[in-house]
Amino acid sequence: MKRILFVTSEAHPLIKTGGLADVSSSLPKALADLGQDIRIIIPNYQAIKKTENVQHRCTLRINNCDVNILETRLPESKVIVWLIDCPQFFGYPGNPYHDEYGNAWANSADRFSLFCRITVEVAMNRAYLDWKPEIVHCNDWQSGLVPALLTLEYNRPATIFTIHNMAYQGIFPYSTYNALNLPRQLWNPNALEYYGNMSFLKGGIACSDRVTTVSPTYAKEIQSSEFGYGLEGLLTHRKEFLSGILNGTDKDWNPEFDSNIVQRYSHKTLHHKQTNKAALQERLSLPLEPSIPIFGLISRLVEQKGIDLLLECLPELLSMPVQFVLLGSGNKSFEQRLYNFAEAYPEKMSITIGYDEQLAHWIEAGSDIFLMPSRFEPCGLNQMYSQRYGTLPIVRKTGGLADTVVDALPHTIDNKTATGITFNESTPSSLLEAIKRALILYRVPEIWTQLQTNAMKKDFSWNSSAKQYLSLYDHL
Incomplete structure (x- = not known):
């Protein structure tokens, strides 16, 4: 049995904007069914659907912010979910990436860097949860700082970074990097630096032990200029550590058992x-x-x-x-x-x-x-x-x-x-x-x-x- 920390910015049915949420629900449940000890960690957005039996586990202070870690379970499963609760960053109307008016959050870098820092504390068992993962599985740019920050830790867990869409990279100017007070060692072309800017996605790709994406063909395509969005060179360089694993489909999508449709069939x-x-x-x-x-x-x-x-x-x-x-x-x-x-x-x-x-x-x-x-x-x-x-x-x-x-x-x-x-x-x-x-x-x-x-x-x-x-x- 492996201890796995699954790091994501959305998970169905708690909060969903796209396919990442489906994967972040279905894959942990499938791994739990295979006997793995898997926990999901996700920001506690205002828009998250509230679940029963939410417990306060601890409070951490990071960058002058008091951050609560709340615990619940993924509905209809045994998978534990840790909610990163920081109202000054996540307690506003909107979805993970846009405010209620459809505008991208102006402080996205602050929001997700805080999320990543807390995740590292959890991964290193410094969050009073008495649980240390062997694997930290990160997903998309919002979690890209986690593998980078973990490279600076002694006796760290192994890291996997899954790319769900290369088109979204989390690129911010150097001034943002400075403002986030990130470790100076990570400002280099082998970590977060990307043509004078900071790239969360590059951090995940460059610093993880293994990189995966969501289909074998896409794993090949992103090594080309057409699909690599400027990171095809890095992906080609890391191709021995890159693989594609197809997503599966949720059990709810089956006409034999679908309660949403008028007439079930096979x-x-x-x-x-x-x-x-x-x-x-x-x-x-x-x-x-x-x-x-x-x-x-x-x-x-x-x-x-x-x-x-x-x-x-x-x-x-x-x-x-x-x-x-x-x-x-x-x-x-x-x-x-x-x-x-x-x-x-x-x-x-x-x-x-x-x-x-x-x-x-x-x-x-x-x-x-x-x-x-x-x-x-x-x-x-x-x-x-x-x-x-x-x-x-x-x-x-x-x-x-x-x-x-x-x-x-x-x-x-x-x-x-x-x-x-x-x-x-x-x-x-x-x-x-x-x-x-x-x-x-x-x-x-x-x-x-x-x-x-x-x-x-x-x-x-x-x-x-x-x-x-x-x-x-x-x-x-």
């Missing part, structure tokens, strides 16, 4: 999927047309997700006998253009701006085809959810999308491994060609049903991924 009862399709059409005021394919999309509406490519394709897509449903939010100009299309095609298109957990499940269960034209995607979860629900994904062949979706080609259809449609170029024409290929297959029911069955039989559970992490821990 690959053996695929005809029940039609009940969910009809319910989705009715809920979104679309014509009840069982034979017309529904395209679904659940996403942040930003360029990374290829929303601009989709907008270029929409006029031709909506000229076909299809329906299109979308759930998401993001770029305001994208939102407005989508609204305009929905007003022009009310019988074919429905958009919901924001996020609705139940509607997300309905879209996965009721759609026939799922669109995910991301320019890059470190891992992605919706393409895996979609396959589980027999909703065949159309994805760009990148990152985790390339690792999890098998393109429907003559030989993969014949050998029953095909589970979706992939395309290579990040262009509207390539996306449109993939959409047309999907529609051709949709019109051949025996092939389409086989593809759905192939997809639904794939194992995307956390069990396999958790065992890979455990093997990495054992190696360390």
Whole structure:
């Protein structure tokens, strides 16, 4: 049994802005199921959903701040969660990265450097918790100072740093480094210094014993200038210590047991999927047309997700006998253009701006085809959810999308491994060609049903991924 401290800025259902929260809940629970002693450490934001039985464990003084460590458990699990409680930094409305008005926190460096310092105290058993981890598993830039600070400690735990998205690096000017009163030894190109600035992400990559990312293909991609965001040289230098482990999917995303959907089903009862399709059409005021394919999309509406490519394709897509449903939010100009299309095609298109957990499940269960034209995607979860629900994904062949979706080609259809449609170029024409290929297959029911069955039989559970992490821990 390993003692593991899991360091994250968000964890579902306590607080969630994206996929990191799902991983930070599901992976610790999967490791606990494998018999590991794992604890999560996370800031106690005002927006955190309060849980029962929160206990005060201790108070530490760091940089003239009194910081409380509170203890609770991850809901519906035995995983202990330590909440870093410092109201002057975390006690304001908003989410981990933005205030209530959507602006990035002006003091993000102060917030997360304090979080990292407290984490180091916990990791070195100086926080009166009587528990010292053997492994400290850090996630994304918000925890990047932890491996760097631990390099200065004697008899420290081993460190792993997982990159969930290279696009977010936590870069701040040298003046911020000085203001944070960080150790001078860390201001060098082998630690936090990054072209005259400070990079939290670089600290995690340069100073950890092992670096992982969330898919094997993304681990290769980030060693290139296209995906490395200026750190490809460092990642290439550390490639012997870099690996990609696919994320798994949460147990809640399974049509056999999903309490959110109208009718549960499996690959053996695929005809029940039609009940969910009809319910989705009715809920979104679309014509009840069982034979017309529904395209679904659940996403942040930003360029990374290829929303601009989709907008270029929409006029031709909506000229076909299809329906299109979308759930998401993001770029305001994208939102407005989508609204305009929905007003022009009310019988074919429905958009919901924001996020609705139940509607997300309905879209996965009721759609026939799922669109995910991301320019890059470190891992992605919706393409895996979609396959589980027999909703065949159309994805760009990148990152985790390339690792999890098998393109429907003559030989993969014949050998029953095909589970979706992939395309290579990040262009509207390539996306449109993939959409047309999907529609051709949709019109051949025996092939389409086989593809759905192939997809639904794939194992995307956390069990396999958790065992890979455990093997990495054992190696360390």
